Amino acid sequence: MRILLIGDIVGKPGRRIVRQAISGLVERERIDLVIANAENSAAGSGITPANYEELMAAGIDAITLGDHIYRRREIYRILETKDNIVKPANYPPEAPGKEFAVVTSAGGDKVAIISLIGRVFMKPADCPFAAVDRVLRNLDKTIKVIVVDVHAEATSDKQALGRYLDGRVSAVLGTHTHVPTADECLLPGGTAFQCDVGMTGPYDSILGRRADRVIETTRTFMPLAFDVASNDVRLGGTIVDIDAATGKATDIRRICVTEEQATALSQSDSAPR
Ligand SMILES: [Fe+2]
Numbered sequence: 001m002r003i004l005l006i007g008d009i010v011g012k013p014g015r016r017i018v019r020q021a022i023s024g025l026v027e028r029e030r031i032d033l034v035i036a037n038a039e040n041s042a043a044g045s046g047i048t049p050a051n052y053e054e055l056m057a058a059g060i061d062a063i064t065l066g067d068h069i070y071r072r073r074e075i076y077r078i079l080e081t082k083d084n085i086v087k088p089a090n091y092p093p094e095a096p097g098k099e100f101a102v103v104t105s106a107g108g109d110k111v112a113i114i115s116l117i118g119r120v121f122m123k124p125a126d127c128p129f130a131a132v133d134r135v136l137r138n139l140d141k142t143i144k145v146i147v148v149d150v151h152a153e154a155t156s157d158k159q160a161l162g163r164y165l166d167g168r169v170s171a172v173l174g175t176h177t178h179v180p181t182a183d184e185c186l187l188p189g190g191t192a193f194q195c196d197v198g199m200t201g202p203y204d205s206i207l208g209r210r211a212d213r214v215i216e217t218t219r220t221f222m223p224l225a226f227d228v229a230s231n232d233v234r235l236g237g238t239i240v241d242i243d244a245a246t247g248k249a250t251d252i253r254r255i256c257v258t259e260e261q262a263t264a265l266s267q268s269d270s271a272p273r
């Protein structure tokens with residue numbers, strides 16, 4: 001089976017390219033399940049119920065988030081009631097949301113999705129190693145395919161979790177930095193790994209925000225609105241092939257869809273699933 005993880009969707013431009021590209025991409029690449037990190041969907045920060053519905057309608061099967069998860073309080077209800085959206089499993093039990101999701105792929109295989117938040121250069125959080133051990137222990141043992149989104153700043157944090165989970169989950173894929181890394185690989189135990197799958201949004205920017213505003217604030221310490229940028233919109237993500245019987249990954253590759261390619265995909269006569 002083939003899974004696509006889409007990196008941090010940023011604002012309107014990010015949501016637009018997802019809408020344009022997904023159904024054509026799923027058909028062309030024969031993707032069985034689409035997971036997206038949507039923590040920046042709402043004007044660059046957080047996610048609203050309307051964003052959630054829009055991404056579902058676009059063909060996304062499951063959503064992970066990150067440090068911006070609670071920026072819009074309207075989403076709490078969705079986090080509590082929907083079964084295909086997760087909070088970081090190492091957030092406190094009191095924090096709204098579920099610590100794992102189980103969804104069914106187009107081919108009928110069950111896939112567990114777990115999100116973890118990093119601890120290096122980030123707000124203090126519970127231990128992600130202990131949290132993922134707890135979730136895996138409680139997971140239905142018949143579920144073989146498990147995808148972990150490690151939402152973290154430091155590559156060392158992500159590599160440590162990747163190596164820790166090697167052979168126990170199908171993929172450990174990073175999000176949060178908004179910059180794709182060129183280290184995609186299959187670890188010795190059969191887990192696909194990559195430090196960061198990149199961003200889905202405007203690359204003519206600083207992490208999706210207007211470069212001039214970010215530079216000005218960084219230089220002068222004067223606060224400015226970090227509006228979402230507009231140009232060079234790309235969909236960044238990673239495709240992982242997994243043996244559904246064993247849960248072991250067999251291939252991993254990065255993808256980057258430009259606006260031009262997304263337009264072509266939306267015009268191809270591929271029907272949505
Ligand atoms: Fe983040």
Ligand SMILES: [Fe+2]
Binds near residue numbers: 008066176
């Ligand atoms: Fe992000």
